Amino acid sequence: MQMKWLLGLLIIFAMIGVVFSVYIANYFLKIALLKDNPWYHKKGHRLLNPDNFQERETRYTKIEEQQKQEGEAFWTEPFAEDRWLKIKDETLYARCFIPYPDNHRWAICVHGYRSNGKRDMAYTALRFAEEGYNVLVPDLRAHGKSSGNKIGMGWLDRLDLLSWLSEVLAIDMEAEIILVGGSMGAATVMMASGEKLPTNVRGLIVDCGYTSVYDEFKYVLHESFHLPAFPILTIANQLALNNYGFQLKTASSVRQLHKNTLPTFFIHGTGDRFVPMTMFEENLAATQGIKKGLIVAKAPHLSSSVYEPENYYSSIFEFLEENCPAVKTTSD
Numbered sequence: 001m002q003m004k005w006l007l008g009l010l011i012i013f014a015m016i017g018v019v020f021s022v023y024i025a026n027y028f029l030k031i032a033l034l035k036d037n038p039w040y041h042k043k044g045h046r047l048l049n050p051d052n053f054q055e056r057e058t059r060y061t062k063i064e065e066q067q068k069q070e071g072e073a074f075w076t077e078p079f080a081e082d083r084w085l086k087i088k089d090e091t092l093y094a095r096c097f098i099p100y101p102d103n104h105r106w107a108i109c110v111h112g113y114r115s116n117g118k119r120d121m122a123y124t125a126l127r128f129a130e131e132g133y134n135v136l137v138p139d140l141r142a143h144g145k146s147s148g149n150k151i152g153m154g155w156l157d158r159l160d161l162l163s164w165l166s167e168v169l170a171i172d173m174e175a176e177i178i179l180v181g182g183s184m185g186a187a188t189v190m191m192a193s194g195e196k197l198p199t200n201v202r203g204l205i206v207d208c209g210y211t212s213v214y215d216e217f218k219y220v221l222h223e224s225f226h227l228p229a230f231p232i233l234t235i236a237n238q239l240a241l242n243n244y245g246f247q248l249k250t251a252s253s254v255r256q257l258h259k260n261t262l263p264t265f266f267i268h269g270t271g272d273r274f275v276p277m278t279m280f281e282e283n284l285a286a287t288q289g290i291k292k293g294l295i296v297a298k299a300p301h302l303s304s305s306v307y308e309p310e311n312y313y314s315s316i317f318e319f320l321e322e323n324c325p326a327v328k329t330t331s332d
Contacts, residue, residue, distance in 0.1 A: 194256025269299025
């Protein structure tokens with residue numbers, strides 16, 4: 001009798017544990033993947049990426065402000081125009097810069113998580129334009145001016161990126177294209193690299209991208225919430241497929257990089273507390289093409305271009321000139 005009572009008690013506790021885990025998994029997906037969920041802007045951003053909230057002024061904050069001002073000025077240049085793309089139920093936005101109508105060099109610059117193209121990529125677009133590139137800067141679905149409420153974490157966005165490639169080729173069928181991404185934008189580029197890309201794509205630049213959505217969520221759960229991945233992410237993996245259109249484990253940069261043969265330049269800061277350095281190493285090891293890495297000492301997440309701006313951009317353009325067919329910088 002006592003044994004049955006204990007067994008019944010264990011079953012009750014197990015059921016409570018499952019219900020609790022399903023609740024946590026569903027809650028976690030909502031705060032992570034729904035644009036209109038307020039948690040990130042109220043608490044999450046500061047919790048997940050505290051380096052963005054340092055109040056004291058440093059030489060890095062001055063550099064960042066200068067880059068912001070120069071990027072914003074570039075955003076309104078007369079050769080810039082808005083582009084819109086209709087994909088199923090979503091309407092996607094991009095800012096397109098064509099300072100060199102007769103030049104076939106192009107860069108598509110992709111922003112990070114819960115940001116937008118202007119905020120993350122305006123200055124990078126300027127630097128590419130100074131090297132002779134035309135540039136397209138999209139807002140990913142559920143970001144910026146693009147429609148949608150479900151964040152794709154790079155996996156849904158990889159297919160949108162293919163559509164933007166088609167848009168560039170409609171403008172310039174001889175385009176030689178470099179894909180550039182930061183954070184979730186880097187994951188978008190890496191995830192796209194495993195698809196059948198147009199031969200016009202010549203190389204990839206990826207800054208602090210994660211290895212997979214599952215790995216990134218596991219890291220965040222452990223570091224920021226002090227929660228175990230199992231069983232929460234095991235449950236979330238299936239809930240994500242049912243409610244958001246993809247599985248967390250399927251959304252893998254590493255798996256896609258195993259199919260990538262394009263020259264790829266990887267960048268990461270050792271002070272990154274959002275995407276750990278181990279992910280840089282895994283991504284670098286996974287790609288099958290020419291590859292090179294740049295590690296920037298002490299740089300927080302997506303801040304390498306602020307900590308060592310000249311080394312950052314000169315290293316990028318040297319890599320492109322040396323390794324990407326037909327792409328040469330203005331120094332030629």
